[in-house]
Amino acid sequence: MRAAAEQVAESLRDEILAGVFPSGARLGEAELAGRLSVSRTPVREALSRLAAEGLVEIQPNRGARVVTRTPDELREIFEIRLRLEPYAVCRAVPRLTARQLDELDDLATTMVTVGRSSTLVDLNRCFHGLFIDAAGSPPLAQALRAVTHAAVVHQNFHDYSEDALDRSLRHHVEMVAAARAGDGEWAEAIMRAHLCNARATMIGGRP
Amino acid sequence: MRAAAEQVAESLRDEILAGVFPSGARLGEAELAGRLSVSRTPVREALSRLAAEGLVEIQPNRGARVVTRTPDELREIFEIRLRLEPYAVCRAVPRLTARQLDELDDLATTMVTVGRSSTLVDLNRCFHGLFIDAAGSPPLAQALRAVTHAAVVHQNFHDYSEDALDRSLRHHVEMVAAARAGDGEWAEAIMRAHLCNARATMIGGRP
DNA sequence: CACCGCAAGATTGCATGCAATCCTTCCCAC
């Protein structure tokens, strides 16, 4: 993409995922343009892009807002992730380099030590993102990022019970073990459990 | 989206999916703006949008082109569809109205009669799109449209063998029967076979 | 007191203009 627009999009994406803009926050073009010292044109382009990524929604003549998902949509997003992300992990395992394995190890162990901090969601995003990238399938990565991003916006680990959070972190560690063992099937199974655990705690039990 | 930009995007989307612009065709901003009697601004916005939809790819300072997928990417797109579209059909079946069932019937039977015409791909797109919409899950629809669009660009039924095309059309009819019976499991199974059949003929046998 | 209509301010949508980058082609040196 274009340099300035790319920078604006990246900055906005980071800030939205970091929670700087809460869900539903209004994103005025002029305000963003002023904040980043660019014209409104690249801002509009970035907003368009983020809208397609599922991070913001644009209403004609009414501006852009950070997306708000209904509980139903959140549940659906997990259904999609459950069907794609385990597959991505299975594909990724045989392609992981030693360097990437170490990085995953770092992320998993760090997440255990940092506890409930704001960096936890960042580390989690990196962890899942690394697997998605390592799957080596641009279409898969595109499809998954759209839904994982949308989920992350509403995920801050605050809702996790002590038990659920503990399980989630152990899943990461176990997934790295499975990856080191080269067992894609194992890693895929853990990812499936990982997402079910997340779904149960985020959405609540089956109604 | 904005009125003019929306119109440009829709027009471009239709023309790309209709094959007016072949895969890899250059999409100059000035040319498109002139053709549709708008300024370059909405054209740029539409191209950005279509890029996010996976229909075109934008290279910085080098303009936009209709996407070209490698065989590997096409194969991956089918892997994604195989994991999402049967699920979408299963969800859609209990939600289909009588009117939608009739429409599906029309589409399926029409596709049998028209034979290998250029409208076949359009009808096919409507058929699959109706199921996707009827699933009633915006995130699922978004994820699926991105990959199905990209696949349609490279799909013109020319590569289908007589047998494969026959199977494909019968699948549609059977899917409608399953939907009328309210049997989501049945419809889901046929959709899975339908996609495997398409994958086999479009990609070729397993290497 | 509540509700509807209206006008001013604010914001978005599009057109246009200019600078930056890329592609083409021609020329020159080897």
Place this chain on the structure above:
DNA sequence: GTGGGAAGGATTGCATGCAATCTTGCGGTG
């Protein structure tokens, strides 16, 4: 004859300006 390089044209990227639309606050009316 071939390869490298530079100038010209063409195209993209961004900034700015203006018209159209929406939001907000106020006044009037029932």
